[in-house]
Amino acid sequence: MGSSPKISIAIPVFNEEAFIGKCLKSIFDQNYPKDRLEVFVVDNYSTDGTMDVVRNFPVKVLMNEIMDAQAGKMVAFKEATGEYFIYLDADIELIGRDWFDKMLKPLIEDKSVVGSFTRVMTKKGDTPITRYLSYDPFQRDPIFQYLSPSVDETIIDHRAGYELCEYRIDKIPPTGLCLFRREALLKVWDPKRDKKYMELDSLARLVKAGYTHFAYVADAKIHHPFLKDLSELLRKRIKHLKRNYLKQETPREYLWVDMRSVSGKLKILFWIIYANLIIPAVLVGIYKSIRYRDIVCMYEPVVVFCETWIIIYGFLRYSFFK
Numbered sequence: 371m372g373s374s375p376k377i378s379i380a381i382p383v384f385n386e387e388a389f390i391g392k393c394l395k396s397i398f399d400q401n402y403p404k405d406r407l408e409v410f411v412v413d414n415y416s417t418d419g420t421m422d423v424v425r426n427f428p429v430k431v432l433m434n435e436i437m438d439a440q441a442g443k444m445v446a447f448k449e450a451t452g453e454y455f456i457y458l459d460a461d462i463e464l465i466g467r468d469w470f471d472k473m474l475k476p477l478i479e480d481k482s483v484v485g486s487f488t489r490v491m492t493k494k495g496d497t498p499i500t501r502y503l504s505y506d507p508f509q510r511d512p513i514f515q516y517l518s519p520s521v522d523e524t525i526i527d528h529r530a531g532y533e534l535c536e537y538r539i540d541k542i543p544p545t546g547l548c549l550f551r552r553e554a555l556l557k558v559w560d561p562k563r564d565k566k567y568m569e570l571d572s573l574a575r576l577v578k579a580g581y582t583h584f585a586y587v588a589d590a591k592i593h594h595p596f597l598k599d600l601s602e603l604l605r606k607r608i609k610h611l612k613r614n615y616l617k618q619e620t621p622r623e624y625l626w627v628d629m630r631s632v633s634g635k636l637k638i639l640f641w642i643i644y645a646n647l648i649i650p651a652v653l654v655g656i657y658k659s660i661r662y663r664d665i666v667c668m669y670e671p672v673v674v675f676c677e678t679w680i681i682i683y684g685f686l687r688y689s690f691f692k
């Protein structure tokens with residue numbers, strides 16, 4: 371590949387002692403020049419042994435007083451100097467030792483590609499709920515699968531090692547965990563003004579700015595344990611709804627659904643009816659169980675029903691009640 375480009379990596383953490391070591395090890399075990407990796411661990415003042423683990427790796431530690439991962443990503447983005455930028459959750463593990471080379475390939479070959487992304491894989495020992503969600507390449511739950519386009523809808527060319535995708539403002543899959551050209555990100559984010567780095571908003575802003583080509587590198591893969599159980603999924607949905615969608619200083623630019631339009635309202639109404647009928651979701655669960663040969667897919671009706679109502683509760687709780 372010649373001279374290896376510098377890559378900046380942001381990892382927000384808060385009490386991630388159990389995961390951060392595996393994440394960092396997977397980064398520094400790569401067959402990629404260590405001096406070309408600029409890794410920022412942004413700590414929200416962890417109270418466990420997270421920093422004891424982090425100090426075993428050649429990373430730059432930044433502090434973030436705001437208990438918000440999106441704000442932590444922006445803290446790192448402000449300090450980044452790499453040609454490319456990516457954020458990772460603390461519980462993400464890169465698979466294989468040539469992950470960066472695979473992800474960089476489309477960006478180096480095609481200058482029109484602004485970001486490359488990969489898919490999630492499962493490992494033995496993953497919890498049933500994580501295994502169930504990971505049958506979707508991006509761990510989209512049923513509601514998000516319903517509300518967002520698939521990557522397959524955007525593929526315009528099959529190339530050696532990756533698929534070339536073309537996004538439109540009305541067709542952007544939720545692939546925010548991308549290895550981006552930092553130069554392009556700096557055209558749509560202002561580190562001096564913007565307080566949060568919202569990964570899905572990055573996609574919308576880039577597409578609006580004319581950056582429409584992305585690369586799907588399915589063979590790279592990441593492992594993301596994600597959830598312990600269903601209750602954790604519901605807590606995450608409430609937290610993200612409150613912090614990242616409602617009462618924002620600036621409106622979100624990546625919209626799962628346009629509630630201002632009649633079609634958007636009808637789409638939500640249809641989903642609520644579907645979720646409460648139960649039987650259609652049971653049939654989908656049976657179909658997925660047969661397709662993937664895994665009984666965990668019978669989580670489908672439970673997740674559909676419970677998540678629908680927890681999101682409705684969240685909208686009512688945080689939109690109309692103080």
